[in-house]
Amino acid sequence: MRISAAGRDTHPIMVALDVPGADEALALAARFEGIPVWMKVGMELYYAAGPDLVRRLKAQGHRIFLDLKFHDIPNTVRGAARSATRLGVDMFNVHAAGGSAMMRAALEGALEASAGSGDETPLVIAVTQLTSTSEETMRREIGIDAPLADVVLKYARLAKDAGLHGVVSSAQEAAAVKAACGAGFVTVTPGIRPLGADVADQARVMTPADALANGADYLVIGRPITAANDPREALERIVREIGNGNAAQQ
Numbered sequence: 055m056r057i058s059a060a061g062r063d064t065h066p067i068m069v070a071l072d073v074p075g076a077d078e079a080l081a082l083a084a085r086f087e088g089i090p091v092w093m094k095v096g097m098e099l100y101y102a103a104g105p106d107l108v109r110r111l112k113a114q115g116h117r118i119f120l121d122l123k124f125h126d127i128p129n130t131v132r133g134a135a136r137s138a139t140r141l142g143v144d145m146f147n148v149h150a151a152g153g154s155a156m157m158r159a160a161l162e163g164a165l166e167a168s169a170g171s172g173d174e175t176p177l178v179i180a181v182t183q184l185t186s187t188s189e190e191t192m193r194r195e196i197g198i199d200a201p202l203a204d205v206v207l208k209y210a211r212l213a214k215d216a217g218l219h220g221v222v223s224s225a226q227e228a229a230a231v232k233a234a235c236g237a238g239f240v241t242v243t244p245g246i247r248p249l250g251a252d253v254a255d256q257a258r259v260m261t262p263a264d265a266l267a268n269g270a271d272y273l274v275i276g277r278p279i280t281a282a283n284d285p286r287e288a289l290e291r292i293v294r295e296i297g298n299g300n301a302a303q304q
């Protein structure tokens with residue numbers, strides 16, 4: 055199990071490798087050598103560089119979150135989950151809006167593919183409401199006329215009942231998710247912005263230290279690190295900030 059006895063992975067930072075190709079991704083990953091971070095491979099990179107790049111990052115010893123947000127009929131998602139699991143990723147995600155049958159199919163696919171392989175089953179997690187979505191957008195455009203925090207909790211409970219390991223939400227909702235679904239239910243939180251960083255297209259944001267204090271297990275961080283002049287220095291600053299945050303809580 056990756057979560058420590060204290061309930062937290064010793065590697066809580068996931069760097070979003072949102073770059074156009076394998077060369078850029080491998081160059082970025084090389085800059086973080088010696089710092090224990092996960093690598094998140096999302097749509098931009100995966101659709102350009104494919105499974106080979108994932109295998110190369112894995113061979114370098116990185117933990118991989120494959121962020122392709124599956125959302126399709128259960129049979130298709132079961133197959134996608136099998137393929138992702140055979141690829142050796144440590145975590146992948148689906149959209150909770152696909153419903154509980156689809157989420158169960160994702161988990162079953164992961165279990166089927168890992169059974170007898172000797173590999174651990176990846177963590178299968180569900181996206182609740184994208185961190186770029188504000189309550190107003192959700193109500194007026196997506197058509198869910200309810201408080202955003204309630205919708206996140208409803209999807210989190212649905213994911214837990216389907217047997218999933220956790221959810222993606224903003225860090226603002228992490229404490230409520232933990233309270234509703236239990237401390238062992240994994241909270242993965244994008245929309246992380248160090249003080250003064252550009253919020254860009256994110257709507258629900260938190261600083262790294264506040265996110266951890268609010269129950270986030272994993273901090274997904276892209277542009278504040280990858281678009282910095284010195285990505286390694288930006289990552290090290292966040293690692294220090296988290297360290298200070300933890301110390302401040304003790």
Ligand SMILES: O=C(O)c1cc(=O)[nH]c(=O)n1[C@@H]1O[C@H](COP(=O)(O)O)[C@@H](O)[C@H]1O
Binds near residue numbers: 147183185246275276
């Ligand atoms: O599943 C995700 O990783 C995800 C879910 C979500 O609700 N919001 C979100 O931003 N993400 C991803 O997290 C990363 C955030 O990147 P930055 O905004 O650059 O820090 C991107 O790769 C997004 O695709």
